[in-house]
Amino acid sequence: MKVYIIGIGLIGGSIALDLKSHFREAIFFGIDTNENNLEEAIKLGIIDQKATYEELINADLVIVAVPVDVALVILPEVLNAINDDALVIDVGSTKFPICEVVANHERRRNFLATHPIAGTEFSGPKAAMNELFREKTNIICEIEKTAYKQQEMALNLFQKLGMRIRYMDPKSHDKHIAYVSHLSHISSFMLGKTVIEKEKNERDIFDMAGSGFESTVRLAKSSPAMWTPIFKQNKINIIETLEEYILNLTHFKDLLQNDNYDEVFNEMESTNRIKEILK
Amino acid sequence: MKVYIIGIGLIGGSIALDLKSHFREAIFFGIDTNENNLEEAIKLGIIDQKATYEELINADLVIVAVPVDVALVILPEVLNAINDDALVIDVGSTKFPICEVVANHERRRNFLATHPIAGTEFSGPKAAMNELFREKTNIICEIEKTAYKQQEMALNLFQKLGMRIRYMDPKSHDKHIAYVSHLSHISSFMLGKTVIEKEKNERDIFDMAGSGFESTVRLAKSSPAMWTPIFKQNKINIIETLEEYILNLTHFKDLLQNDNYDEVFNEMESTNRIKEILK
Numbered sequence: 001m002k003v004y005i006i007g008i009g010l011i012g013g014s015i016a017l018d019l020k021s022h023f024r025e026a027i028f029f030g031i032d033t034n035e036n037n038l039e040e041a042i043k044l045g046i047i048d049q050k051a052t053y054e055e056l057i058n059a060d061l062v063i064v065a066v067p068v069d070v071a072l073v074i075l076p077e078v079l080n081a082i083n084d085d086a087l088v089i090d091v092g093s094t095k096f097p098i099c100e101v102v103a104n105h106e107r108r109r110n111f112l113a114t115h116p117i118a119g120t121e122f123s124g125p126k127a128a129m130n131e132l133f134r135e136k137t138n139i140i141c142e143i144e145k146t147a148y149k150q151q152e153m154a155l156n157l158f159q160k161l162g163m164r165i166r167y168m169d170p171k172s173h174d175k176h177i178a179y180v181s182h183l184s185h186i187s188s189f190m191l192g193k194t195v196i197e198k199e200k201n202e203r204d205i206f207d208m209a210g211s212g213f214e215s216t217v218r219l220a221k222s223s224p225a226m227w228t229p230i231f232k233q234n235k236i237n238i239i240e241t242l243e244e245y246i247l248n249l250t251h252f253k254d255l256l257q258n259d260n261y262d263e264v265f266n267e268m269e270s271t272n273r274i275k276e277i278l279k
Numbered sequence: 280m281k282v283y284i285i286g287i288g289l290i291g292g293s294i295a296l297d298l299k300s301h302f303r304e305a306i307f308f309g310i311d312t313n314e315n316n317l318e319e320a321i322k323l324g325i326i327d328q329k330a331t332y333e334e335l336i337n338a339d340l341v342i343v344a345v346p347v348d349v350a351l352v353i354l355p356e357v358l359n360a361i362n363d364d365a366l367v368i369d370v371g372s373t374k375f376p377i378c379e380v381v382a383n384h385e386r387r388r389n390f391l392a393t394h395p396i397a398g399t400e401f402s403g404p405k406a407a408m409n410e411l412f413r414e415k416t417n418i419i420c421e422i423e424k425t426a427y428k429q430q431e432m433a434l435n436l437f438q439k440l441g442m443r444i445r446y447m448d449p450k451s452h453d454k455h456i457a458y459v460s461h462l463s464h465i466s467s468f469m470l471g472k473t474v475i476e477k478e479k480n481e482r483d484i485f486d487m488a489g490s491g492f493e494s495t496v497r498l499a500k501s502s503p504a505m506w507t508p509i510f511k512q513n514k515i516n517i518i519e520t521l522e523e524y525i526l527n528l529t530h531f532k533d534l535l536q537n538d539n540y541d542e543v544f545n546e547m548e549s550t551n552r553i554k555e556i557l558k
Contacts, residue, residue, distance in 0.1 A: 117489040137486050166486055173487075179474045180488040184495040190527040191466050192550040194520065195458045197527075206556050207416050207445055208452075209459040210396040214557060215494045216463040221554045224547035232540050241473065242532045246525055248469040248476075253521045261511050268503035271471040275500045277485050278493060 001026040004051055004059045006074065008032045008041040010119055011091050012065030013128025015161070016046045021130070022160040029055065041125040056081035061089070061153070068092040069229030072101050079107040087150040089157075091116055093177065094233040095141045095170035109147035112154045115139040115173065116163060117181070121221040134162035139177075141170045178237035183245060185219045185227060186238070192220035280305040283330060283338045285353065287311045287320040289398055290370050291344030292407025294440070295325045300409070301439045308334065320404040335360035340368070340432070347371040348508035351380045358386040366429040368436075370395055372456065373512040374420045374449035388426035391433045394418040394452065395442060396460070400500040413441035418456075420449045457516035462524060464498045464506060465517070471499035 001023050005012045008030045016028050030047035032038050041047045056062060059082055064071055071092050078088055079102060088111045092098055099113050118136040120127060138158050143151060158165060168176075195217070199205040231238055255263045280302055284291045287309045295307050309326035311317050320326045335341060338361055343350055350371050357367055358381060367390045371377055378392050397415040399406060417437050422430060437444060447455075474496070478484040510517055534542045 117487055119489065119491070121491075136489070139487060164486070176478070176484045176487055179477050180484060180492045183473065184470060184492045186528070186531060187466055187470050188495050189547050189550050190524060190531055191463060192553040193527050193546065194462065194524045196550065196553065196556070198458050198520075198523065199455070205455045205459060207443070208396055208418060208455055209557065210398065210415070212398070212400075212498050213459045213463045215497050216467050217553055217557075218494050219491050220547075220550050222547070224544045224551065227547060228540050228544040231535060231543055232538075235535050235538075239532055239535055241477075242528060242535075244477065245469060245473045246528050246532070248472050249465070249521060249525050249528070252465060252469055253518055253525070256510060256514050256518055256521075259511075259514075261507050264510055265503045265507040267472065268468050268499075268501070268506060271468050271475065271499050272503065274471040274475065274496055277475070278488065278496075 001060045002029065002058050003027070004029045004031060004056055004062045005047060006031045006062065006064045006078065007066035007070075008037050008046060008125050008128075009065060010123050010127040010132075011116070012063055013041060013044075013046045013125045014118075014130070014132040015063050015065065015091070016041075017128055017130050018133065018161050019157065020045075029059075037125050041128075044125055044128070046125055046128055053077065053081050056086075057083050059083070059086050061087050061157070064088065064090040064092075066092075067226050067229050068094050068098065068233055071098055072233075075102050075111070076105055079105050079111060082107065082110060084110075085149070086110055087112065087153050089114055089154060093181065093230045095139070095173040097233045099142055099170040108145055110150055112143070112146045112150060113141040113170065114154075114158075115141075115177070116161075121218055123223040123226065131162070133158075136163055137166055138163040139166050139168050139173055141168055141173055143167055174234050175237050178234055178241045182230065182234060182238050183241040185222060186231075186242060187245065188217055188219035189222075192217045280339045281308065281337050282306070283308045283310060283335055283341045284326060285310045285341065285343045285357065286345035286349075287316050287325060287404050287407075288344060289402050289406040289411075290395070291342055292320060292323075292325045292404045293397075293409070293411040294342050294344065294370070295320075296407055296409050297412065297440050298436065299324075308338075316404050320407075323404055323407070325404055325407055332356065332360050335365075336362050338362070338365050340366050340436070343367065343369040343371075345371075346505050346508050347373050347377065347512055350377055354381050354390070355384055358384050358390060361386065361389060363389070364428075365389055366391065366432050368393055368433060372460065372509045374418070374452040376512045378421055378424075378449040387424055389429055391422070391425045391429060392420040392449065393433075393437075394420075394456070395440075400497055402502040402505065410441070412437075415442055416445055417442040418445050418447050418452055420447060420452055422446055453513050454516050457513055457520045461509065461513060461517050462520040464501060465510075465521060466524065467496055467498035468501075471496045
């Protein structure tokens with residue numbers, strides 16, 4: 001099997017590492033605009049060698065793991081370049097624009113739109129790790145638009161990665177992921193910004209930061225190059241979540257301002273059930 | 280040594296567990312309004328037996344680890360009840376109101392106001408754990424108002440717990456802790472609320488929640504009984520942090536609305552340095 005990974009970062013690299021352990025005879029090729037990433041990925045044993053788009057004609061499997069704005073540009077090119085039996089999988093955090101851009105491509109049936117809900121706040125080949133996807137959810141969109149043989153191949157791969165599969169239409173994916181992922185990133189980035197602005201002259205203050213702050217602000221370490229295009233592509237949904245979040249924060253502030261501590265208590269108590277929900 | 284722990288929860292219980300391992304001859308007494316907590320703490324080996332306020336006259340050390348509204352009420356009573364050589368330590372998340380309530384007490388010099396920056400989102404005796412405080416920061420306020428002998432005893436205890444000490448005046452503590460702790464809790468609670476409200480009829484949606492959401496929403500599992508009085512006592516500072524946080528979120532939303540993605544990128548990139556700050 002010849003596997004081509006386009007974008008050798010946290011996600012692309014981690015998929016390669018896991019697949020390598022299951023398909024020992026496979027050869028892994030890397031394509032990345034960043035030459036350092038390619039060199040590093042070879043050194044780390046993530047890929048066997050670099051490749052070019054022209055070579056994609058030889059691919060059995062292509063994983064597209066690039067920022068979602070880049071995915072919109074390269075996915076049609078990748079589909080142009082492959083052979084009739086290849087499977088192309090993208091793993092971006094938005095699904096509607098991506099499904100739309102390939103909707104009428106003559107090789108649409110070679111493509112599968114997915115979103116593995118896995119990752120860390122780090123990026124680049126060094127961030128790649130084994131078993132990143134084990135017991136994580138993979139959202140698959142428009143499965144019916146992928147040819148049966150390619151579906152089967154993809155599901156076999158995801159099973160080997162240890163993923164749970166959920167099927168969803170791209171619009172619903174983008175709407176819900178705005179709440180459970182994109183909003184968290186913004187809330188975390190703005191929390192980090194608020195605290196840094198306030199405490200800029202008092203570095204020592206961060207000695208006071210405990211594990212609670214660290215956990216809440218962790219996502220503010222994420223890559224702006226990855227997240228800016230996600231926010232752009234999912235703008236409408238994200239603005240909706242932000243408006244609701246700001247309303248809830250403002251309401252909470254008003255409760256404090258009005259000394260309505262019974263309601264302050266109730267707000268927190270009713271949110272405590274996130275414990276059970278996340279179990 | 281006779282140690283009395285008032286409030287056998289996560290913090291009080293964890294202090295007891297650590298001190299037990301260093302002072303094997305010490306006897307640990309528990310005082311708690313919740314009888315179940317006392318029974319459980321005895322079963323878990325956190326305390327040796329229950330006690331009453333009358334017995335505090337025998338105490339060498341009293342740890343007050345109750346919600347901060349309760350601390351305001353009981354601290355003067357505890358100081359009334361102890362002997363001249365005892366040390367009383369409180370561990371609450373607000374320091375100005377607590378220092379104020381004991382300011383003119385005739386036993387002020389037996390008291391030390393502290394805030395160990397350590398914890399989890401769980402509460403009760405079952406949440407207590409060994410080594411919770413190792414390499415964590417302990418903020419000590421108004422050290423000069425504590426008698427030298429009691430200072431020495433306290434610093435010896437904190438050294439055994441493995442804590443780093445920072446000295447700070449109570450007003451500064453409350454102001455800064457609003458940013459690095461209290462605001463995080465509210466941002467997390469309101470994130471949880473926003474998502475639960477939206478997704479209340481779609482439990483499956485939480486299958487889409489990854490480790491990022493879990494980390495950002497973790498503090499929304501915290502105890503409302505503990506946090507409501509903290510927010511009440513630190514209201515002015517917290518409202519200030521909330522106003523800045525809401526402004527920053529609104530600005531970010533406006534950038535999205537105006538398709539100003541260069542600035543969206545810059546906002547995130549400049550916040551990325553939280554990585555270095557938290558190192």
